[in-house]
Amino acid sequence: MVGLFGDYSRLFRLFHVINIVGARVVSISTFASVIRKFVWGDNPENEVNSKKRKKTDSFDEKESMFVAETDSLLDLFPEIRKEGSEVFNSFHNFSVSCGNPMATILVTKQESCRMCKKPLLLDPNTHVVVIYDEQRGTYLGSRVTKNCNSCKVHEQYGYWTCKGKRHFEIDCLENDFLLSSEDTALGMSLIRQCANLLIVGAVPFSTYSKSYNRRFGYHGNVNEAGSSFANEKLWLKRKRR
Ligand SMILES: [Zn+2]
DSSP, X not given: OOOSTTOHHHHHXXXXXXXXXXXXXXXXXXXXXXXHHHHHTOOHHHHHHHHHHOXXXXXXXXXXXXXXXXXXXXHHOGGGGSOHHHHHHHHHHHHHHTTOOOXXXXXXXXXXXXXTOOBOEEOSOOEEEEEEETTXXXXXXXXXXXXXXXXXXXXXXXXXXXXXEEEEOTTGGGSSEEEEETTEEEEHHHHHHHHHHHHTTSOOHHHHHHHHXXXXXXXXXXXXXTOOOSOHHHHHHHHHO
16 A cells, blocks of 8 residues: 555645644644545545544544654654744745845746747846745845846836836735835735724834834844844845945
């Protein structure tokens, strides 16, 4: 019988589920059956029928095997147990240390020039962007420009420029981020939350920003404990600009 280890697509589905629910949940009997069937790509109706047939919540053979294989997998690769936020911070700090922040990369989906329809060229020079995010706080990412050198069209994430004039894409507010300047991006969820609180008159912007800084442990002085910036030199350099 082919189990988890013999099927990469099952392994990937299990990784996705662990990423959503956490590694500990897989061995809880109430959830293991549903997770196994999702990982195997089974029909959810079978799950409902098997629940009706089952009189106890004990594991059947397939589930026991699945839980045992998952335990072995987690023992072999303890990295899988890491929370999503831990992996994000680790990758963010690593990319910043490499001098190429890439925890979030802001690049347009546009593939061809709006004028001449020829393929756009990716600018190899990326630009560091400070990102303000409702869930993750402030961190560093990069933005990438795509160009049509014939038409002088420069495509950014959410907008494009032509002859020095900026044009916002009609659906730019549907994106996850808004490039508010060349080196700053705001998470749309943060903007919506802030706008909502301002409109109902709950807090002035200064109070909201203080609350944001307090929540993520930013104290104004990046040398104080609590700053999430792995590369303070980079941050200080940017602050002086
Ligand atoms: Zn063009």
